[in-house]
Amino acid sequence: MLGLNPGKQLRELNRLIGVQFQATSIQKKMKVKEALDLFSSFYKGKTQKDQLIDMLGLGEKLNVHFEDLSGGWKQRVTLALATLHKPELLFLDEPSMGLDPHARREMWEMIRTLRGHGSTIVVTTHYMEEAEKLCDRVAMIYSGELKALNTPDALLDDVATHYLAFDSERMSYEYLLTLSDVVRVEKEKGDFKVFSENLQHTAYQIFTYCHDENIELKNFKFERGSLDDLFVQYLEKEKTG
Amino acid sequence: MNTVMKLANLETKMFFRDRLSVFWTFLFPVVMIWLFGSMFSGDMAGPFTFAEVFIPSWIGVNIVTTSFFTLGTVLAGYRETGVLRRYQSTPLQPWKILAAHTVQGTVIFIISAILLMVFGMVMYDLQAPMYIGSTLLALFISILAFFPFALFVTSLAKNTQSAAAISSLFLNLMLFLSGATFPIEMMPTVLQYVAKVLPLYYVIQLLRGTWNEAPISEFGLEVGILLGIAVVSIVLASRYFRWSDQ
Structure with a gap:
């Protein structure tokens, strides 16, 4: 992956990838600001923390404890934590799970912006609409087997x-x-x-x-x-x- | 190192944001000392005063609470809610997380120990430890034995609730049977043997001894046993450490 062997060069690889897990949390009593600071310190060089705060509108929530955020805001924070270091490869596991329709559209907008910045993004989702609107290529996997892989347009031409x-x-x-x-x-x-x-x-x-x-x-x-x-x-x- | 201190600092801050853990760690021992003091402080059998016996004991008990609750149960919770898994996908090395939590646990323990000592000095005319260097060394060895021991034991738990249950079991067992609260001499012979199986017994012997009687060099057996526990539990804790339950 990215020219590195995940078995042997995991740490080097972890510098280049970002992962947003499904439904995991950070420490309940950690403030948004503190989480961004802490995760920034894991990476060498300057991170895009300030740009992300602007882009995701986190400014007003910087002093709020993670446990007091709504589902949509939690997703934004964990998305920010996964993308601080401008990862070349970003994994998002069900990024819009549990979001209301408005928050989901906003999440899509953010993912599009991140794609515009040049990251390769792998999104896992159960919502076909999400795959259709968001992805350049779609892979359909059922019971562990790849059933289809193509651009959404080509798949729809079936x-x-x-x-x-x-x-x-x-x-x-x-x-x-x-x-x-x-x-x-x-x-x-x-x-x-x-x-x-x-x-x-x-x-x-x-x-x-x-x-x-x-x-x-x-x-x-x-x-x-x-x-x-x-x-x-x-x-x-x-x-x- | 920068990251370790940053994380330790954050974890310490978050500890103080949780009122319940502040109460159990800092105030509960003081309240217990005060309660026991109002019952026993006049009529102690033996050569030592109430405070000379019980303040070092409760400082020992606080090593147990810090290891099992501040460290063990919290990390079990982090494992359950995916906090550790999220760390795992960053370049942060595992030892830094453990180091940060050890630093945080030590800081919180030191605060609680100072609180108990000052309370003893103000209320019960407690004297500072007779062999202060020995007492500090004894504390260091006790932490070295108990932190990894608690990390190992709580890592066997599937979730926060069972980690807390295991921790409470160990704490109560040691609280009542290792001589911290009830004098061993008053117990039936069988229980006296049980006491000597519990690691807290040796911590308490060591702390009381260096505080009131003799330097640490006189307590070879206790030091040896605690160092043994330290080595075994460091090995076990690092071998069985897990990032997540999957």
Whole structure:
């Protein structure tokens, strides 16, 4: 890793990497300021402590004990501790776990800024949306096996994740299944999802059918599946063999 | 070295931010001395006054509380909550963490010892130790034996609660059976033998002896046993030290 052997040169390696663990804490009674000072002293040379305080808005919390911070602020502090020394490689384990939607977006913004500074960042997450929005490359790992590795765009281009979505009261589920390109149809009350190998042709068939049968279609959309769908698809492929 | 002192300084500050640990470490022993004093101070059997017997004993007890609670239980908590694991991903060397906690423990112990001694001098006309160099050396040897001993024992615990339970067990056993609070001579013969198995017994013999009677050179047996405990527990503590429970 980074030209070093983790077994033999762990200390040298630890100077170059940063790790933000999931749900670990620092000493409860330690002030934010003290934690930043202490961790700065572990590294040679000047750290980017002051820039991080600005960037993460930690200024107002410097004298607060770690145990009195909210979840979002704790994550910011531990993110700061992991990045003080401008690590070349930064590991973030579920960085937005337990954050409210607003705090999560802010966390993403910070991670993007850090990426902009030139660090390679490895993020572990259960939120597919997070992977999709944040990452240049996504690896899907299930029960210890690598299932997919590519850019989010390339992963999303995978055929089976594309579908047509529409609402209709009277649309026939059975008819949709008879169409030649259709792979799978999901129906929940009046909401349909039609997975097809040829979306345009299937759309044409559906529209013709509805026109002839005088069936009303609402909210017709060409949908690109999310990484969520892709993940489920890999799992199902696995189950069916 | 800079990092060791910085960490020791921070840990000491954080200790004082926790009111409960301040009470148990500093005030509880003084209150106990005061309680025992109001019961026994008039009628001591033997050649020594109440303070000459009990102040050195409680200074010894404080070595136990510092080792088990200020060091052992706190580090078990750090192991459980991932504080140590976070250190592990930085260039900080492990020995510096242990060194910092040892310095912090020693500082807190010294404060508590001075507090007890001054209390004894003011309330019970206690004299300063007869062989002050010997007493200091005795304290050093006792710390050397007890700090790693407590670190080893509490590192066997899975979490803070069980570390605290183990610590309380050891503290109470030693408190009542090693002659710190009840004179050994008053105990049944069986318990007198039990007392001699507990390391605190030797600490107390050494502290009382150098305070009131003779220089440390007269206490070869006690010094030997404590140094033995020190060597064994330093080996055990470093071999079984863990950063996390995974």
